Amino acid sequence: MKHKLAFLLAVFAATVLLLAVQKPVFLAWYAVGRGFTAADWWQVVRHGLALDMTVAGYVTALPVLVVLLSLWVRLPERPMRWLLTGYFIAVSVVVAAIFAVDLALYEHWGFRVDGTILIYLADPREAMASVDFWLGVRQTLLFALYAAAMGWVYSRVVRLFDGEPLRWRAALPWSAGVLLLAGLDFLAIRGGLGASVANVSKVCFSSEMLLNHAAINPVFSFLSTLGEQTDYAAEYPFFDGRIRAQKFDAVRGNRPGTQPAERLLRTARPNVAVIILESFGRTVMDAETEGEPVMPCMQRLKEQGIWFENFFANSFRTDRGEVAILSGFPAQTRISVMKLPGKSRSLPSMARSLGREGYRTRFVYGGDLNFTDQASYMYATGWQQLFWQKDFDFDTPPADWGYDDRVMCEWFGEQVVRWSAEGEPFLAGLLTLSSHPPFDVPYAKFGDRMFNATAFADECVGRMIERWKASPAWDDLLVVLVADHSVAYPPSLAYNEPLRHRIPMIWTGGALATPPRTVEEYASQIDLCATLLGQLGVPHDDFDYSKDIFDPALPKFAYYTFNDGFGVVDALGRALYDAATGQAAPGSDPRLEETGRTLLQTTYVDIGCR
Template sequence: MRNRFAFQPRYFLFWLVFFVAAKATFLLYHASKVAGLPTGSLARIFAYGLRLDASATAYLSVLPFVLFAVGSALPARFFPQRLLRFYTAVLGVVVAFFTVADLELYRAWGFRLDATPLQYLNSPGEMAASAGSAPLLLLTGILAALLGLGWWLYNKIVGPVPALPAHFGRPRAVLASVLYLALLIVPLRGGVQQIPINQSDVYFSTVPFANHAALNVPWNVANSALLTDGGPNPYQFMPDSVAARTVRQLYAPASAQPDTTRLLRTTRPNVLFIILESFTGKLVASTGGEVGVTPNLDSLARTGVLFSNLYAAGDRSQKGLVALLSGYPSQPATSIIKYPRKTEQLPHLCRSLEQVGYKSHYYYGGELAFANMKSYLVAAGYDGFTERADFPTRQQNSKWGAHDHVLFDRVLRDLKTQPSPFFVTAFTLSSHEPFEIPIPRKFQGTDETALFRNSVYYTDWALGRFLRQARQQPWWDNTLLVLVADHGHTLPGNDPNESFRKFRIPLVLAGGALRPEARGLVIDRIGSQTDVATTLLNQLRLPSGSYTWSHDLLRPLRRPFAFYCFTDGFGMVTPAGTVTYDNVPHHIIAQDSTVLGNQQLHQGQAYEQVSFGEFLGK
């Protein structure tokens, strides 16, 4: 017969075993990555991860331990046994759901589940669309198996709470249960060390996947959700004065003379700013990618101005939006777009152009509430918005909303009556998961890479269809067309989350407003998404001083660079090569052999420290 006072240790053991089983599930789901790990890594994943598993277990055990202590002071008929089982069942469903959601999100995003998806709770339709390419039947089966395993483990390890022995008084029972409760302090903080446990304590390998696999998902979600935006700066690598000086040096121009390159026939052209969802440079031939996927964009690149060595600032749409329209860097593990009081203080191309008479409109085939984008765009001062609800139901033919050719048709129709000069922004969506397209596929295959390649081809097809009609319109001759991606993609090639190849994107300037001698120009200097704003404003002869993180791509820096961040680390690209750094274990992930010394690493650390410090201070 089970001892009543073994209930608390048994309950703790139940959750610990369940978390180990969840970790095993993650490793089985990503077996191809496990196969590439160094010898001995598998055992170390479980060994190092056990501390975080125990910490999560302790947090989940606090309330049951308290209930057990209170119940021990009450008559047997009042003991909250059903409440304990109900609490455990609810948490079991939540933990199992997190575990299963993390399986596919890690494959798509390259980092373990944290509070990031909470940004999308106000747009469940878009969340569902994002999961459209996931193997839902398999994931549902895994969820059912985990729930069944949890039920079996609870009954096997915990079971019903035995009655209090007749010879054992209630005060002694309460004392014993309170002692067990007090002992939870040790696993809660991950041991008796001075600093409580954090993610870095379970990082042990130079292979990011091994470190990620050791994490506990519920602990990671809760820790991320509880982090505030008020500081202190977690990226404090050096004295602030040193970091600020290093960043100023990064933006030092190669020449003291201002750039005089003129790309435009006029300083007040219409600006049609098209943001292309997930248009990775790997699928754009003009930036060294695959041939035949984006023939229309490549044709524009040959007859316009191509920036062939540009890098996205982050890895999500909302980060790319802020980088492009406000020239503002991305943040690791969060996004400034989550904080309207902060985004209201950012500069914005829409406001800059409004001051000189531009009329503006923003087009998106999906819901603007997704990822809190609408609050940012409304604060920017756009005169009008067109989003999913503004399209007839029959035109909402994508899981996200209206497909890209429908979006472009709407833009084309509206521009016939749009006052000039105009600043019109259009954001495509069809090349987002689940990669649905309304035209026959060009590329064979049903795997995710083939689906993605076909979705990019479709958006390019829709772009070409739009351009053929736009060139016939009276506004075309006085219009600058800006085409740029919001971010890159791991596909094709399943690049690691931190790889510079994932962040490389195209930027093309085209349209009737270009000077004839500018056509065919290729700028191959390294640049960032954040630099687009100042480059555009300088061509329009407008002030760009408030865009402090943006520089003119036509005015070379002394040492060109691009900084990008991912969860939770950064990459620094220069002509010497790339350095990527992991903020959790505080070590370099990869460094090209051509990068000598630590100067480039320190520059990246300074950039991250100063930019995140500014983010905290807004």
């Protein structure tokens, strides 16, 4: 039996080792002379092991089944070893081919190979016409050497295979043992026990994207995107290309001829803290239980700062809301661009724009930033430092989604004060999590679990802001409080109703020069980037969809999406459209329906071009 177990362990270990070797080869190809240290190279290999083990898990799956069968049935060793050798030769050829092609393409594409390559292989003659002869020779040699090395290692591993069955009394317990190994293999494939499954964010660890890219396993990158060859531009063909472009020019945020925005700040380059509030719906904010407000801190801050009365989320999911807030990019109906790293990396970004102006950019989350590829998106769009659950070791244990808001707001509050004292301008982001189901919080104020968790988060954020007010950091600080999305409360509220997507946004902080006020203009999360950058005097020409709320020349409306549909609302009306049926809701304003069609189609055309 020891030979059977040794065979399985050797298959997995050998595959991980053979895949890990790709990292130093990639770095030698692209990172030499870039100033990276030996420690950087080691970090690439160490972090990359997560996806190497995922691919190794897939490779090991078939041998696990063969060994399980061999416990009960005699499998002649010579034929089985030939069959296993053929399997591993196929694995070696596929892995070596992907790696050789990826190593050549990265110089031109700037990202690891993915399913996009299949588009260009549709015409082999055209694809080969663009390949330099000596480049082809070099990569063919690399492919042959790597495949041969893998084949040689696997040929040694195959010698460990034992096809002799066990007596049934021994086969039963050992079958349970092999099934346990199969479970561990599945965990490797899945990427662990956490909420996030295997994705490229698992290996991202640096603000230097070359190091993150070096850590990505190209086999995983390719295989995980095979099903993503969607013709996004054809998803919503409402208008022909020329008409759509004309209509978009009328509603775009960065169109020519816009007027200077009203100035709200007393300093040109304040420190900025953007607090993204999990599920802080407007309906919950305004709710009371026996005369007790659910969010007293938000109600108080509303009166003390700049309150945006008609502000809307762009989606019902955190990942889509984050992209809308931080990149000014509209949410999608059936996909999440954050989960498409090859496309999300090219989005404009609040962090990237401020980084160009000398800001330090940091993002904090008490949970797992691997979830929905957040870490990959954050690093790729200019966040220089990420702090999340793996970086903390607090005395209190994490809840289902991570460390609760009390712990994180205390830590983040202290960090903002410390960063302010350093004298270097910064953008700091925080995503809260306690107001997310299952609403497990160390707090007991309301019997309703959602109200209780939201009240807890509200209190934690309020206490953090009071901490800032009492510190020197307040004088030069702009705080933006904005929800990631709304919540289905009350339960009778339809999924597509504007009120369902209405959320709070409050600006506060000592950097504000204006007295408390209410902004009545209609806007949504995608408008935050242009509005904030406009106040800081930072160019935002690359934000096509983001409208400066304080620019009187731009149209004032809020746009949001739901599953296969959209809503648009302004001061004069609303439009709700269901793309699955091709019907607008009764009473929809044709003018706003056209705006929604234009934005939905343009969003998907844009994604298709990235």
